[in-house]
Amino acid sequence: MSSERISDAELTIMEILWERAPLTATDVAARLPDDRAWSLPTVKTLLSRLLSKAAVEHRADGRRFLYSPLIGREDYVAHESKRLMDRLFGGKFMPLFAHLAEQENLSAADISEIERLLREMKS
Amino acid sequence: MSSERISDAELTIMEILWERAPLTATDVAARLPDDRAWSLPTVKTLLSRLLSKAAVEHRADGRRFLYSPLIGREDYVAHESKRLMDRLFGGKFMPLFAHLAEQENLSAADISEIERLLREMKS
DNA sequence: ATTCTCCGACTACATCTGTAATCGATTCGA
DNA sequence: TCGAATCGATTACAGATGTAGTCGGAGAAT
Numbered sequence: 001m002s003s004e005r006i007s008d009a010e011l012t013i014m015e016i017l018w019e020r021a022p023l024t025a026t027d028v029a030a031r032l033p034d035d036r037a038w039s040l041p042t043v044k045t046l047l048s049r050l051l052s053k054a055a056v057e058h059r060a061d062g063r064r065f066l067y068s069p070l071i072g073r074e075d076y077v078a079h080e081s082k083r084l085m086d087r088l089f090g091g092k093f094m095p096l097f098a099h100l101a102e103q104e105n106l107s108a109a110d111i112s113e114i115e116r117l118l119r120e121m122k123s
Numbered sequence: 124m125s126s127e128r129i130s131d132a133e134l135t136i137m138e139i140l141w142e143r144a145p146l147t148a149t150d151v152a153a154r155l156p157d158d159r160a161w162s163l164p165t166v167k168t169l170l171s172r173l174l175s176k177a178a179v180e181h182r183a184d185g186r187r188f189l190y191s192p193l194i195g196r197e198d199y200v201a202h203e204s205k206r207l208m209d210r211l212f213g214g215k216f217m218p219l220f221a222h223l224a225e226q227e228n229l230s231a232a233d234i235s236e237i238e239r240l241l242r243e244m245k246s
Numbered sequence: 247a248t249t250c251t252c253c254g255a256c257t258a259c260a261t262c263t264g265t266a267a268t269c270g271a272t273t274c275g276a
Numbered sequence: 277t278c279g280a281a282t283c284g285a286t287t288a289c290a291g292a293t294g295t296a297g298t299c300g301g302a303g304a305a306t
Binding site for chain 1: 131134199200201203204205207208210211212216217219220221222223224226227229231233234236237238240241244245
């Protein structure tokens with residue numbers, strides 16, 4: 001849903017709301033990671049952009065707003081993963097897996113974990 | 124290398140050059156997919172942006188230029204895949220794999236193919 | 247030699263993104 | 277009650293992006 005793309009800075013805000021919601025703008029600002037210590041106005045701008053993209057909603061609480069995500073993290077992750085697969089791997093899973101497997105140099109532990117997942121899936 | 128991000132429109136151009144290079148701007152335009160039938164000026168703008176990002180190079184051929192990729196597709200794909208893994212899966216492969224496996228609803232054939240790849244990797 | 251055509255370079259311009267300042271209203275503390 | 281702190285809303289502004297037009301020069305055709 002809501003095909004508007006969420007930008008990188010906006011994603012930072014979403015991550016905070018996915019971890020804990022509802023939050024006020026000030027709360028969100030307080031939870032920013034250290035490498036993104038934005039000013040409060042910046043956080044408010046991002047929140048209002050997310051509002052207009054229908055990625056979050058807000059509800060009045062006295063004279064401020066409490067923000068909550070409207071898009072679930074799972075949905076977003078699925079969407080972005082699919083986008084990568086479509087853009088770079090012809091939309092197919094196997095080439096993506098092959099690429100990752102080669103690139104990531106899987107450890108023996110990883111391999112057994114994958115095998116376990118596969119067995120689980122078969123049943 | 125060359126940390127400048129390649130945009131979506133620029134990627135369309137790169138895909139064409141990855142498939143066949145060197146090409147002139149006109150050649151590139153002629154090979155655009157139907158859903159991106161841009162004007163020649165647009166193609167030229169994108170090529171010059173890619174030039175300044177050092178993603179392609181050009182060599183004079185009479186009075187026009189022949190463009191070739193400087194960044195390999197493999198490198199780009201690796202970079203973008205890692206970016207997704209970092210942004211959404213804490214930089215770790217297993218959660219990404221688990222997500223994809225669940226999402227993509229692997230067929231029996233896929234599963235055997237994965238198992239084959241894994242066996243190959245162990246040796 | 248003159249005109250036509252084609253090329254790359256430069257310019258354009260709306261939208262999105264990152265990052266923030268300011269402003270008018272409100273409420274809280276004194 | 278009166279100033280201080282705080283809110284949300286509005287405005288700002290540079291850089292990236294999508295998409296294209298224009299212009300001056302060089303080759304090609306006549």
